[in-house]
Amino acid sequence: MAQLLDGKQLSAQVLQEVASEVELLRAEYGIVPTLAVVLVGEDPASQVYVRNKVKRAEEAGMGSIEHRLDAGTTQDTLNELIDHLNNDPQVHGILVQLPLPSHLNEDEVIAAINPAKDVDGFHPLNVGALASGRASLVPCTPQGCMIMLRQIHPDLSGQNVVVVGRSNIVGKPMAALLLQADCTVTIAHSRTKNIESLCRNADIVVAAAGRAELINADWIKPGATVIDVGINAIDVDGKRKLMGDVAFESVARIAGAITPVPGGVGPMTIACLLLNTIRAAKDQLS
Ligand code: NAD
8 A cells, every 4th residue: 555645744844844934033033924815706716725825824923914806806906906015025925816817817917926925936037947947936836746755755866757737837847846856757738648658657646637536546657656736626426525636546556655635735735835935035034
């Protein structure tokens, strides 16, 4: 049976480190690292994510500011709010919860955030910095996956990794981080041919396709490490159930290590958001 990579436990350790850093910044510099979260509209999943992020920030002793705007908010109003947060010295990190309602331009909103406060790591300057190996604010989900992977592979050098998914928020930054750690990286996606055999050759598979139980035991090399980023809300007998991109039961029998869903990558993502906010606060000190 595979070793379980428990994201709840690991994120609790990271959050403790965050809390000590917060205390240090308060004692030495008199600052309270503060995260501003902007939510536009009423998307139920986004509301849960925002609530969890704010809760964890407060538990770690950080400041948090929530801006909830109605679904009809205009681009100008949102840009004005971001401008205000960019210029507020009490705010160290800004997160605009995605997706935004369809009438708003996400790229424009992301580009409007001060890169030094861009704790999601989505601003083009931060994306470029990551691609060229000079990153400071790295997207939270791939950052969390790297911390989990290091539990099993302290040295990732030479590992053969397949990342399933090529989105800007997970797949691409994940591949960039793995490449920086000297892995051999293949990015697979919806048009990839022979995806099963590619995965079967991999020492590590990172699943970020958003397709419930896409990856089953036939795709996995015995002993491989499997990181499941997927969160798919599926109706089972009239009840809403969260499922990953990996068929957990069967894959756990063959893999060497595996993350569960829920309780795997999700909690690590939030922990890394707080790590980024601390990093941003420290950078803004100098
Ligand atoms: P996305 O829809 O933007 O991208 C999905 C990617 O998967 C695309 O590149 C697509 O080409 C690829 N894909 C789709 N179907 C495929 C298939 N059948 N075979 C191979 N590749 C396929 O999604 P995203 O934003 O990258 O998120 C991916 C998943 O991760 C979602 O389930 C999302 O909810 C989840 N997620 C979880 C966290 C977390 O904290 N745990 C954070 C972000 C996203």
